[in-house]
Amino acid sequence: MKLYSYFRSSAAYRVRIAMALKGLEADLETVDLLAHGPLEDFREQVSPQGLVPALASDDDGLLVQSLAIIEYLEERYPEPALLPADRGARAYVRAIAQLIACDIHPLANLRVLRYLKRELKQDQATIDAWYRHWVVDGLTRLEAFVVANARHGAFIAGTDPTMADCLLVPQLFNARRLECDLSGAVRRSSPSMPDATRSSRSSERIPRPSPTRADRMAGACRESRLRREPYGSSGLRRSHSFLQRQNARRLPDARRLG
Known part of the structure; x- marks a missing residue:
């Protein structure tokens, strides 16, 4: 699977947290929402909405909207649960x-x-x-x-x-x-x-990126149009490591999304 994301998108951030809580990993690709060219390419080639997050699933096609993606992950990978049993x-x-x-x-x-x-x-x-x-x-x-x-x-x-x-x-x-x-x-x-x-x-x-780091990455993204997720993968690893320590009884080993 591939997760289309942007480092300052709170909607994409929601999905990255959900994946971290479930011990899941996916390929991350940044969509620069501040650059017209890359955003138009994303809209034409991947998602007509032109919004992130978008999750490209090998089995179920392109999934959009953060809550729908989180619910999808909950159904496909029910443990650890992000929705209570009651x-x-x-x-x-x-x-x-x-x-x-x-x-x-x-x-x-x-x-x-x-x-x-x-x-x-x-x-x-x-x-x-x-x-x-x-x-x-x-x-x-x-x-x-x-x-x-x-x-x-x-x-x-x-x-x-x-x-x-x-x-x-x-x-x-x-x-x-x-x-x-x-x-x-x-x-x-x-x-x-x-x-x-x-x-x-x-x-x-649930650890989050520090504001100063996010602001530095924002400037770098605008200047060099980085095509890699600035803090997504490292943020997932930090969150996953933290949650393994705090909730070892709940987290499975990291699973590769596919």
């Missing part, structure tokens, strides 16, 4: 995932921000304010939902990582990278409650 718990995990993928991400993704800049002629300060408003608003609602359900523990949905964590980690990474005021969101949503979304420590237990 149907109510599964619905809860999917709700968190969709709160992020459907309510937060669409208002703050690259295509929307480009439209604000190019077609609507908004300055960068206004665009940044737009991004921060909707991310903080969404995470505030997510925090309230998590606190009300009181299912969080070591991870956002309990004692083990789930699909919800695969989506939470990239969203928090981008929120911090773009200096969103997450503490204010928490105070507004639950002033007397702990920060359940972040106190779950999902983003610490």
Whole structure:
């Protein structure tokens, strides 16, 4: 299998985390979303959507959309599970995932921000304010939902990582990278409650690329149009090694996707 990815795509990041949690590996190919030529080639030759992630499966063709890909991996490689056995718990995990993928991400993704800049002629300060408003608003609602359900523990949905964590980690990474005021969101949503979304420590237990490394790679990608995934494969290895140490009872040996 081949995973088409981009180092600053939170949607692609979700899939890489899911693969790491399951101990899976795949060939990684970067699609430079900032370069017109490579993006058009990807759209014409691989995926008409022109979006990442896309997973080329030897058996099942091209798979697109991060949640669909994660669900596919869950069905094909059920252990370790990213969805709980209990149907109510599964619905809860999917709700968190969709709160992020459907309510937060669409208002703050690259295509929307480009439209604000190019077609609507908004300055960068206004665009940044737009991004921060909707991310903080969404995470505030997510925090309230998590606190009300009181299912969080070591991870956002309990004692083990789930699909919800695969989506939470990239969203928090981008929120911090773009200096969103997450503490204010928490105070507004639950002033007397702990920060359940972040106190779950999902983003610490599932390692993420450091902001400074990501920013350095962003510049390198723009300057040299790197065709290799800047931190995808090493990020998978780091996550896999960490999770083997922390959850040895749950992780199998790394399996090559095919």
